[in-house]
Amino acid sequence: MTSMMDLIQELWTLKRDIVSDDFDKALYRLSDELPMKIHEYASGTPCWTWKVPEKWTCDEAYLETLDGRRLIDYKDHPLYVISYSLPFEGEVTHAQLARHLHSHSRLPNAVPYVFKIYEREWGLCCSQTLRDSLKDESYRVVIRTRFEPGTMKVGEYVIEGESKETFMIVSHLCHPGMVNDDLSGVVVAMDVARQLSEGPKPYYTYRFLFLPETIGSVAYLSHNESLIPDMRAGLFLEMLGNDSPHALQQSFMPDSKGDKVFRTALTALDGGAYIGPWRSVINNDERQFNAPGVRVPMLSLSRVESPDSTTRPYREYHSNLDTPSIVTQERLEQSRDLVLALLYAWEKDQYVVNHFKGEIFCSGYGIWIDYRTNAEGHRRLFEIMERCDGEHTISDIAQELGVSYQSVQKVTDLLCDKKLVSYSRTPIKTSPR
Ligand SMILES: [Zn+2]
Structure with a gap:
């Protein structure tokens, strides 16, 4: 593995x-x-x-100066060409190139990810730093891409x-x-x-x-x-x-x-x-x-x-x-x-179905939390128990009380061990009304 x-x-x-x-x-x-x-x-x-869309393949792509100095090359990283770029080959002016050259909005040395899957145009990507250094009047662009059924x-x-x-x-x-x-x-x-x-x-x-x-x-x-x-x-x-x-x-x-x-x-x-x-x-x-x-x-x-x-x-x-x-x-x-x-x-997460009626005799089941030493725990226990009515799930109770799912499950699991409740995938109404 x-x-x-x-x-x-x-x-x-x-x-x-x-x-x-x-x-x-x-x-x-x-x-x-x-x-x-x-x-x-x-x-x-x-x-x-x-x-x-069609299958798209880029066989080769680069940008170079007219005297053959390669500035960017698809071989070095796939992001130099926009995904689904149309093929293009020729000499372009600086202004023409600028319209088809993309750089990252906030990372000057990064090459951005640009995709034009449904727009059909040609394009290259480079760093802002490289883009700023382009001072020639013209450049040579080669983008050999193929669109085929796939x-x-x-x-x-x-x-x-x-x-x-x-x-x-x-x-x-x-x-x-x-x-x-x-x-x-x-x-x-x-x-x-x-x-x-x-x-x-x-x-x-x-x-x-x-x-x-x-x-x-x-x-x-x-x-x-x-x-x-x-x-x-x-x-x-x-x-x-x-x-x-x-x-x-x-x-x-x-x-x-x-x-x-x-x-x-x-x-x-x-x-x-x-x-x-x-x-x-x-x-x-x-x-x-x-x-x-x-x-x-x-x-x-x-x-x-x-x-x-x-x-x-x-x-x-x-x-x-x-x-x-x-x-x-x-x-x-x-x-x-x-x-x-x-x-x-x-x-x-399931419905918590009560097998008890009325409020549970907590001391009798050994689950009493003394409010004098743990007021919060005492209150939470009762707030959870009073919602165990066959119509609330564990997550319903947690959400209503603004407490974690796990803290509710801990209590309902304890009640389950004591056979005071059971879990059900569907709601079961237990009150006569
Ligand atoms: Zn993404």
């Missing part, structure tokens, strides 16, 4: 444009590690309002649970030559999948998707509409290796069970993490799952600088500085363990 960091080292330099030989190479390599079903969607296939691939790995009700875990794999965005999410999802599949059979079915951003999700969802009603919640993963706190972005439906469980469980698992509303942290494939006609509450987990940072989401974002050097195995493992702990809470 290859470690997360070793997989990153192996795959990060591949030119993983959305429909490309290198995307396929990366996905097939991942499927050696985790046996996936690979779905194929031919170029031109309609996917709701979208269409699968097939876009989506990898799927399923862990069957006792129920058909499904939890979706999604990450994208289509960022050429970059690591934190997006390979880090892919390798964490792979490790979560491995660990979940080694454990006892879960209640929920878990469906993992590894795909090209946006169009990959739209293609999968539009060709698997019958699965959508069973999708109860989901989590999108990326940017999990950099040195920033975890950020949980809620779904479009913040009252969903997934939102409630993850929100109330996160703080006890990672005190440094923060929680943001829908679209406040980062936008990715969760948009397609939450969208009209689908409405699967999908949250996202990433590591993103605090909302007041000027280099958000992180300094090296969408540039050639997003390399393995900003990612550590340790942080990837922390993120993997956090995802597993969140899913553990998701699995356990």
Whole structure:
């Protein structure tokens, strides 16, 4: 079993444009590690309002001075050419070149990631420093790219649970030559999948998707509409290796069970993490799952600088500085363990059904907390017990009381041991009214 960091080292330099030989190479390599079903969607296939693009290949591209001094070369890094650039070859004036040359808005020495998949134009990228040094009247541009019919691939790995009700875990794999965005999410999802599949059979079915951003999700969802009603919640993963706190972005439906469980469980698992509303942290494939006609509450987990940072989401974002050097195995493992702990809470979250009537005789059951020595504990115990009525889940109670999921579960587990309550996947009304 290859470690997360070793997989990153192996795959990060591949030119993983959305429909490309290198995307396929990366996905097939991942499927050696985790046996996936690979779905194929031919170029031109309609996917709701979208269409699968052609396969794109860049054979060669460079910018040079008229006397043949090479300034940038695709061989050195895939980001020197915009993803899905049209081919172009010729001499251009400084002004013409400037219109097709892109640089990073805040990192003067970085090459930006620019993609123009549906816009059809040619373009190159370079550092602002290089751009500022261009003083000649004309330059020579060579971009040899090909657009051909191909097939876009989506990898799927399923862990069957006792129920058909499904939890979706999604990450994208289509960022050429970059690591934190997006390979880090892919390798964490792979490790979560491995660990979940080694454990006892879960209640929920878990469906993992590894795909090209946006169009990959739209293609999968539009060709698997019958699965959508069973999708109860989901989590999108990326940017999990950099040195920033975890950020949980809620779904479009913040009252969903997934939102409630993850929100109330996160703080006890990672005190440094923060929680943001829908679209406040980062936008990715969760948009397609939450969208009209689908409405699967999908949250996202990433590591993103605090909302007041000027280099958000992180300094090296969408540039050639997003390399393995900003990612550590340790942080990837922390993120993997956090995802597993969140899913553990998701699995356990059930309705708490009372087998008692009235208030519990706590002293008689040995669970009395003396208010004189622990006033807070005493109050919390009663606040939790009075909500164990067959119509509140653990996460409902945690949310109502503004306490962690884990602190409620500790109490309900204790009541369960005493046979005072049991858990149920469906609500059971226990009051006569
Ligand atoms: Zn990105």
